Amino acid sequence: xxxxxxxxxxxxxxxxxxxxxxxxxxxxxxxxxxxxxxxxxxxxxxxxxxxxxxxxxxxxxxxxxxxxxxxxxxxxxxxxxxxxxxxxxxxxxxxxxxxxxxxxxxxxxxxxxxxxxxxxxxxxxxxxxxxxxxxxxxxxxxxxxxxxxxxxxxxxxxxxxxxxxxxxxxxxxxxxxxxxxxxxxxxxxxxxxxxxxxxxxxxxxxxxxxxxxxxxxxxxxxxxxxxxxxxxxxxxxxxxxxx
Amino acid sequence: xxxxxxxxxxxxxxxxxxxxxxxxxxxxxxxxxxxxxxxxxxxxxxxxxxxxxxxxxxxxxxxxxxxxxxxxxxxxxxxxxxxxxxxxxxxxxxxxxxxxxxxxxxxxxxxxxxxxxxxxxxxxxxxxxxxxxxxxxxxxxxxxxxxxxxxxxxxxxxxxxxxxxxxxxxxxxxxxxxxxxxxxxxxxxxxxxxxxxxxxxxxxxxxxxxxxxxxxxxxxxxxxxxxxxxxxxxxxxxxxxxx
Numbered sequence: 161x162x163x164x165x166x167x168x169x170x171x172x173x174x175x176x177x178x179x180x181x182x183x184x185x186x187x188x189x190x191x192x193x194x195x196x197x198x199x200x201x202x203x204x205x206x207x208x209x210x211x212x213x214x215x216x217x218x219x220x221x222x223x224x225x226x227x228x229x230x231x232x233x234x235x236x237x238x239x240x241x242x243x244x245x246x247x248x249x250x251x252x253x254x255x256x257x258x259x260x261x262x263x264x265x266x267x268x269x270x271x272x273x274x275x276x277x278x279x280x281x282x283x284x285x286x287x288x289x290x291x292x293x294x295x296x297x298x299x300x301x302x303x304x305x306x307x308x309x310x311x312x313x314x315x316x317x318x319x320x321x322x323x324x325x326x327x328x329x330x331x332x333x334x335x336x337x338x339x340x341x342x343x344x345x346x347x348x349x350x351x352x353x354x355x356x357x358x359x360x361x362x363x364x365x366x367x368x369x370x371x372x373x374x375x376x377x378x379x380x381x382x383x384x385x386x387x388x389x390x391x392x393x394x395x396x397x398x399x400x401x402x403x
Numbered sequence: 404x405x406x407x408x409x410x411x412x413x414x415x416x417x418x419x420x421x422x423x424x425x426x427x428x429x430x431x432x433x434x435x436x437x438x439x440x441x442x443x444x445x446x447x448x449x450x451x452x453x454x455x456x457x458x459x460x461x462x463x464x465x466x467x468x469x470x471x472x473x474x475x476x477x478x479x480x481x482x483x484x485x486x487x488x489x490x491x492x493x494x495x496x497x498x499x500x501x502x503x504x505x506x507x508x509x510x511x512x513x514x515x516x517x518x519x520x521x522x523x524x525x526x527x528x529x530x531x532x533x534x535x536x537x538x539x540x541x542x543x544x545x546x547x548x549x550x551x552x553x554x555x556x557x558x559x560x561x562x563x564x565x566x567x568x569x570x571x572x573x574x575x576x577x578x579x580x581x582x583x584x585x586x587x588x589x590x591x592x593x594x595x596x597x598x599x600x601x602x603x604x605x606x607x608x609x610x611x612x613x614x615x616x617x618x619x620x621x622x623x624x625x626x627x628x629x630x631x632x633x634x635x636x637x638x639x640x641x642x643x644x645x646x
Contacts, residue, residue: 162405163409163438232506240513243513244630247633255511257590258501259500259502262506262509263505264475264498267482267500268498270477270483270486272480273478274524277520383483386487391486
């Protein structure tokens, strides 16, 4: 959370939050409430999506409202949709930006932001859609990196791990076993873990608790290769064919 | 700045900063020093790049050091290079992520993150490199959005504005005049300004002080089109051919 975000939450008459569009390991709502000095009303997916944010909307019509979301706001369509509804009702809103996996993935891996192509998400329940393999392949053919998000669910079922994601991908495209990939676990947490290597090797690594995510690098710049070796345990054989 | 960043800066024995890899409008170093409770040593580009971060390095060998940078750290190669130098000398380092244009551009425009292709930078002094036009065109052919950063310089010359960038782009590819674009000025500031419309119309708009940036949207989802109308003043004729 940024200082500006905290200030705005303190200034608000009422504070809502949702924590289902992303995972916040180590989140403590009571600690957050202490800092803000107010009770936080945590909304479920149903309250936000099925009821179209009715609670926030009706409150925002008569008082100053803050809505806390995990990561950088508006990455989720739900947030954009809520903001559009507010605009239609003539209620002004303003975004306070924060850290997001879409930029933090660069710092955590050492891969350069302008070399990322389109990103995509691996769904948890279905088999791998051909579009996911296509995105990785197309980016690769343009020498670009692919950020592959692993779908989150809030229904209590196990989340996708790097290992289970790799199994799904290899089933759809066995050639992927020989590719270089970077696994990132708990990005931004004190116990963040980053590991780069051949997919077949990553599948054997233990990345610990979720959330996990994967990057399939395109062609590596010298400094990107150095970073993967220094901070992600990649070896020269791992990087062969990618530099 | 995040709460975690502030905490870490307070804990450090010595605090360095650089403010040249991005522009921070309204930045007040004295206010930052008050919050942190320490003097901040602001490094120039020369001190960081030509001297390879020698000051930070020698300090980090014997005490706890915080290094403040504008935006999300490690987006600039300078930061990655410094971190690699630290690693080579056996000095541990850790990144505290924050807001970045690479994700905040989604919130400010309502354009979806997974629909952005490769991003690129328009250089200030040269004429438009063909690669810049190619990136926009290639992304567009895959229905993807392009984030076009406008190069920053610290030598006191005027910065690239949305208007001057458009003039450069149209010289290289006159067809671009009829394209839809989104101009974003002072992203994240209280006086942030966002305007969407045909390039020929944006060239006439006044976006105020820099920093400015541009987005060339690919194919728009219904909700993206709605957002550009609600928050960026786009009209239906502007969006024709993009939805």
